Amino acid sequence: MKTRSAFLFALLVLATGCTDMKDQARFEPLESSAFFKNQQSARPLLERTVARGFLREDDAMYRGLAADGSFVQTLPVEVNAKLLARGQERFNIFCSPCHSRTGNGRGMIVQRGYKEPTSFHDARLRATAPGYYFDVITNGFGVMSSYASQVPPDDRWAIVAYIRALQLSQHTDVTLIAPYIRSRLEAGEVVDPAMSVEEAHDEHDGH
């Protein structure tokens, strides 16, 4: 009996040392490790390793290249409102710091001294193939680094689509705009481009 209680007491004392449940023998992401020479717990993949499903054979989709090696002239993804919305969001996150939200190349980082990129509204860039933009996002250009690790391929295409929309916004034929929207724009009103004729009239009557 006496030895048993002594044993239990010893167990209790030892257990107080076990407060490190918070830091177990598993690594949190990017946690350092004393085991490897470079102290990184996360091991880099061996060069030329391809994860299942990531072979990326499609040149148009993953390199922006057509069969003859030139940049693709059309986007290899379906362009719709959802893609453009995604592109706008991603453009504003990753591109606008330098290119600005309008794409004129006067973003905040440029205002703080970074090299000014060419405006997307420049005639040469407006005439450039979508595949070229994809290539620049993927591999960088001049002082611009590669954004491949920050922006996955499908988001890159969404951004390319949005750049095209931005370019169109500054170089469109006003006669293409429906008269009921154009008259309101010229009066200095903010107009929802998706507004239908009926809505425009309803709103007009309401005021």
Next chain:
Amino acid sequence: MAQIFHRSTNALSRITIFGGVFFLAVLIWAADQWTRSSYMTGQDVVLHQPVPFSHDHHTAQLGIDCRYCHTSVEESAFAGIPPTATCMNCHNLIWNESPMLEPVRQSYATNTPIQWQRVHDLPDFVYFNHSIHVAKGVGCESCHGRVDEMPLIYQAETLQMEWCLSCHRDPAPNTRPRDQVVTMGFDPKDHGVDPAQLAEEYNVQSLIYCSVCHR
């Protein structure tokens, strides 16, 4: 038999009985406060970092989105600490001779990661997932506080289980439109939204069983 104790010791015994209970209560209260203290939780404590990176400057002043650096926050359990290459996107030309950024340039030149101190370190038995919280419309600031007002980052909340549960029991008030997740200083009134209605639309549920977070 004569009394052992003089009558005057009655007061002493009363004080001892009351005092014992009082002392015990204070002890329990003190222990309770101790576990919630910033010494124990790390709340509001600024850790020494290799580079004094300012979230205030990069977000509030320059307007860089959280996700420019924390790229995996929407898809992964881990929000992501940017590789040095991300710093060099701008700092290859800007402040590229600043002594303060020497560790960044060293890291880039030698391909050795900067060893940042983890500010939000949950216990290893908690499996927190950023992506589901972001997808359900929980804003960055709901847990991380006003990061845009932190020249040096610190842990704004206790990260204790009672704090997690306070929201898990009633998540609706912390629900916001998905496109406002990274907004700092968000007020539902400014956007004309009703958090309770949003919570229903996003199918936000009160999940408080153990295995939600513990495995």
